[in-house]
Amino acid sequence: MSKVKWMAGSCLAMALAVLALGCSGSAAGKATPFSEATGHHPSNWIQVHYAGYAATPDQCRSCHGSTSDPAQAGGIAKVSCFSCHPKGVDHPSNWADPLQHGRMGAQLAPNPTDAFAMAGFARCAKCHGSTFDNGPAISCKSCHTKAPHPDKPWLSTTLLKSNHVETDSANAPECAKCHNAGANSSMKPLATPPAGTAPGCFNNTLCHGTSIPKP
Ligand code: HEC
Ligand code: HEC
Ligand code: HEC
Ligand code: HEC
Numbered sequence: 001m002s003k004v005k006w007m008a009g010s011c012l013a014m015a016l017a018v019l020a021l022g023c024s025g026s027a028a029g030k031a032t033p034f035s036e037a038t039g040h041h042p043s044n045w046i047q048v049h050y051a052g053y054a055a056t057p058d059q060c061r062s063c064h065g066s067t068s069d070p071a072q073a074g075g076i077a078k079v080s081c082f083s084c085h086p087k088g089v090d091h092p093s094n095w096a097d098p099l100q101h102g103r104m105g106a107q108l109a110p111n112p113t114d115a116f117a118m119a120g121f122a123r124c125a126k127c128h129g130s131t132f133d134n135g136p137a138i139s140c141k142s143c144h145t146k147a148p149h150p151d152k153p154w155l156s157t158t159l160l161k162s163n164h165v166e167t168d169s170a171n172a173p174e175c176a177k178c179h180n181a182g183a184n185s186s187m188k189p190l191a192t193p194p195a196g197t198a199p200g201c202f203n204n205t206l207c208h209g210t211s212i213p214k215p
């Protein structure tokens, strides 16, 4: 089953590459919005091109060349992704390491001054989906079967192991999607916060009350 799927995928990729190299690009053009007549993507392409890439990176590589090696980038489109993304567009190779994507990615405070910074759960949601299992990129639950983070209690006795207390509380609005008023948690707030209180880790909106000392 998986072998058949893999073969079908590689045949499609080959067909796309051959068509693109033959300057027709019709098969690739069907998947990616690109007009053969004008030789351009649609006018809103800059705002939406990331989604096509996150869903099927190969369809971009067929015309734009490598997305990992600047020297091989550009392709028949003669537009290199690195011309606008000098640091590249792919996750680093060791990203599956929990200390990388979890601690140095998802759990950092969002960075409003760098549009490309891989920091904060909201950043991940852009490609992995608003509920982290419904985006153009793979679901976080493909590894973390229950939540977009380790299973409960997600509380280790050593700080070097996975531990939710390492989360920057600027991510609370994302946690609130699933943990409002103690949902999905064995820890519930004992008091009801005033209506309209912004989500926070220690203000009774999510799991903890105001009496818990901040780490
Ligand atoms: C059929 C070939 C083809 C495919 C497939 C293709 N592109 Fe392009 N792309 C081009 C060409 C040619 C240009 C230069 C003309 C233009 O700006 O539209 C271009 C330009 C671009 C630009 C620059 C647009 C601008 O306003 O400067 C971006 C960004 C881009 N492509 C992203 C992508 C992404 C992401 C994918 C995959 C989802 C993709 N392309 C797939 C041919 C292609
Ligand atoms: C003409 C400049 C330009 C080119 C060329 C370009 N991009 Fe982009 N790209 C942008 C801009 C600007 C954004 C931010 C758009 C936004 O935030 O809505 C972006 C965002 C992205 C993102 C989302 C990044 C993030 O962290 O949210 C991805 C992925 C991406 N581009 C992939 C590509 C790929 C793949 C190519 C080559 C096929 C490419 N881009 C070529 C300008 C460009
Ligand atoms: C611009 C789109 C985009 C953003 C933003 C993004 N991802 Fe991804 N992510 C992808 C795509 C596409 C893949 C699958 C291809 C790959 O492995 O690079 C992926 C794969 C992954 C993987 C699997 C890596 C592996 O080697 O198996 C992890 C883990 C991951 N992302 C975590 C995160 C986290 C955490 C964040 C937020 C800090 C994040 N991603 C933000 C697009 C994105
Ligand atoms: C898309 C939904 C979702 C989001 C977003 C989410 N969680 Fe969770 N979380 C869950 C689910 C579901 C569980 C229960 C997992 C289990 O049964 O193992 C859980 C469990 C937990 C637990 C363990 C609770 C216990 O009873 O021991 C902690 C701690 C936790 N989440 C923290 C966070 C933090 C911090 C954030 C924000 C950075 C967050 N979660 C974002 C769905 C989510």
Ligand code: HEC
Residues within 6 Å of the ligand: 096, 097, 098, 099, 101, 102, 103, 106, 107, 121, 124, 128, 132, 138, 139, 140, 141, 142, 143, 144, 148, 149, 150, 151, 161, 162, 163, 164, 166
């Ligand atoms: C390729 C598999 C894989 C994918 C995909 C993946 N993770 Fe992880 N992640 C792991 C593993 C393995 C751990 C460590 C597991 C543990 O300690 O229970 C981990 C740990 C984490 C941690 C905890 C880090 C710490 O030090 O406490 C967070 C947060 C996290 N992942 C968020 C995400 C988010 C958000 C996504 C989706 C954007 C995602 N992960 C997708 C494999 C993955």
